[in-house]
Amino acid sequence: MALTDQVDDYCERLGPGLLAEPANALSNLAFVAAALALWRLEVALSARGRDIPRDIRILPALVLLVAVGSTLFHTLALRWAGLLDSLFILLYCCVFLYGFLRHAVHAPKRAALATAVAFSVISYAFPHLFPRGALNGSAGYLPNLIGLLAITAWLAWHRAPAARALALGSVVFSISLTLRTVDQKICTQFPLGSHFLWHLLNGLLLWIISREMLLGRYVPRMA
Numbered sequence: 001m002a003l004t005d006q007v008d009d010y011c012e013r014l015g016p017g018l019l020a021e022p023a024n025a026l027s028n029l030a031f032v033a034a035a036l037a038l039w040r041l042e043v044a045l046s047a048r049g050r051d052i053p054r055d056i057r058i059l060p061a062l063v064l065l066v067a068v069g070s071t072l073f074h075t076l077a078l079r080w081a082g083l084l085d086s087l088f089i090l091l092y093c094c095v096f097l098y099g100f101l102r103h104a105v106h107a108p109k110r111a112a113l114a115t116a117v118a119f120s121v122i123s124y125a126f127p128h129l130f131p132r133g134a135l136n137g138s139a140g141y142l143p144n145l146i147g148l149l150a151i152t153a154w155l156a157w158h159r160a161p162a163a164r165a166l167a168l169g170s171v172v173f174s175i176s177l178t179l180r181t182v183d184q185k186i187c188t189q190f191p192l193g194s195h196f197l198w199h200l201l202n203g204l205l206l207w208i209i210s211r212e213m214l215l216g217r218y219v220p221r222m223a
Contacts, residue, residue: 004080006077006078007078007082008077010184011183011186011193012024012195012196013077016077018076019075020077021077023193024196024199025071025074026196027196027200028067028070028074029203030199030203030204031064031070031199031203031206033203033207034206034210035064036060038211041211041215042060052214053099053102055098055102059095059096059099059210062095063206066088068088070088072084073085090120090123092206094119096210097116097151098113098115100213100218103216103218104160104218104219123144127139136181136183136184137180138180138181145170145173145174148170148173149170152167152170155218158220160218160219162217165211166208166212169205169209172204172205172208176198176202179194179195179197179201180194183195183198
């Protein structure tokens, strides 16, 4: 398979062309809105003298990269754009995980980095454990859901303020992953598909979890 091969994996795309997936493309504005809201929060926190760790500070920029990668994929619909889309999503997840381990769990740098790298390898290999096309390609995101649930459980166990927000994020992600999975199955009933809802909900998700990191609400409450 060549990197320039055309990809047609979604209900909305009925042929080639930049505008063949208008809903899937435009719904990436949810990521742009999330990135801008996070950037404004970061600026406001910095103005108040809040010291935000560098690996957390770059989360808004990484959310914007997710928007760029997904927009390229749903307009160009080429294999290399799809790979770039997946890479930017994985990059955000790895940086988020690294930041959480460093500043919430207080793991050493090497341990946090090794865990983030291991997560990236697992995320890459996980879909290969399933038949091609299983869950409409959503199998690769199951490690993300498991990781989010694990982080939420840790926060709840340590009574950190972010626990409720990440619990909400876990629900949002479960719904968005379900909608991504059923996209092809509902084509005949709903030709627009449900993939654009995956974008809208994931924009909300990235705003929720990145906001908690910027605010430092991963710090456990005092007993």
